[in-house]
Amino acid sequence: MEVLVTGGAGFIGSHLVDALMESGNEVRVLDDLSAGSLENIKHWLENEHFEFIKGNMRNHEIVRKAVEGADVVFHLAANPEVRIGSQSPDLLYESNVTITHNLLSTVKDSDVKFLIFTSSSTVYGDADVIPTPEDYAPLEPISVYGGAKLAAEALISGYAHTFGFRALIFRLANIIGERSNHGVIYDFINKLRKNPDELEILGDGTQRKSYLHVSDTVKGMLHIFEHFKKESKIVDFYNLGSDDWITVREIAEIVSGEMGLKPEFRFTGGVDGGRGWKGDVKLMRLSIEKARKTGWEPKLNSYEAVRKTVKELLKTERH
Structure with missing residues (x-):
């Protein structure tokens, strides 16, 4: 083509x-x-x-x-x-x-x-x-x-x-994945590079997404x-998307763990009931049944994708 x-x-x-x-x-x-x-x-x-x-x-x-x-x-x-x-x-x-x-x-x-x-x-x-x-x-x-x-x-x-x-x-x-240069995982890594002892988390940490x-x-x-x-x-x-979802707090725990850190989490509290910012969708999980009927299946769930991405981004930064 x-x-x-x-x-x-x-x-x-x-x-x-x-x-x-x-x-x-x-x-x-x-x-x-x-x-x-x-x-x-x-x-x-x-x-x-x-x-x-x-x-x-x-x-x-x-x-x-x-x-x-x-x-x-x-x-x-x-x-x-x-x-x-x-x-x-x-x-x-x-x-x-x-x-x-x-x-x-x-x-x-x-x-x-x-x-x-x-x-x-x-x-x-x-x-x-x-x-x-x-x-x-x-x-x-x-x-x-x-x-x-x-x-x-x-x-x-x-x-x-x-x-x-x-x-x-x-x-x-x-x-998410290698080469990403925005989003929650990228932000958490950069924040922890600047201050390994504390991690600011937008919202209340209960935002849950795929x-x-x-x-x-x-x-x-x-x-x-x-x-x-x-x-x-x-x-x-x-x-x-994937079949499951993961909270912002859980992502923070995975990022901290992969970096070998134990920072204090500081939640901003957010807006409109704990959202990270105005317009942030707090709960998001897509049905992928239509895509699945074509024979496609994601190999990684949300947790696996997050952990793999953290490793990829940390590895990229070291080179």
């Missing part, structure tokens, strides 16, 4: 690029390196089947150049930080909705057959049904981040139905894409 990966130098994107290249595809990456790093994809830069374009997706001409010749677009470019919505909603809109619209404006006039988008569990908001299935409604995001992801989903669906390409949308749980290792995520995306290609749906949605 001729594949474009937007955000392909980022955390999830670079792992996806690895899998696509190892499968013998022609891969082009478009990334402005605001959240990603060339370090993540440097091992492919000299490969004749790989191309890197540094550019901002607000620029229509750069997007047009990147899309040209592609059969498939994996759209992962976005601002990955949920918390930024309360400080800078304009930035979140531009880095999630505007760039998606720019991409769709180009895709509609191209030979792209499939667009695959990484959305988020945050589109469900505080769901009344847990585990939450794909057909849960109404979708009521409680963060600007979740709202921006849902807006992007709606645009993609509208364009796909109108302009004749097919779209696959993944609603992801918390994705975590999925990036290796399971990429395998799931590619496996379900193969399944989707054989079907006739124009647009389809799949949750990707």
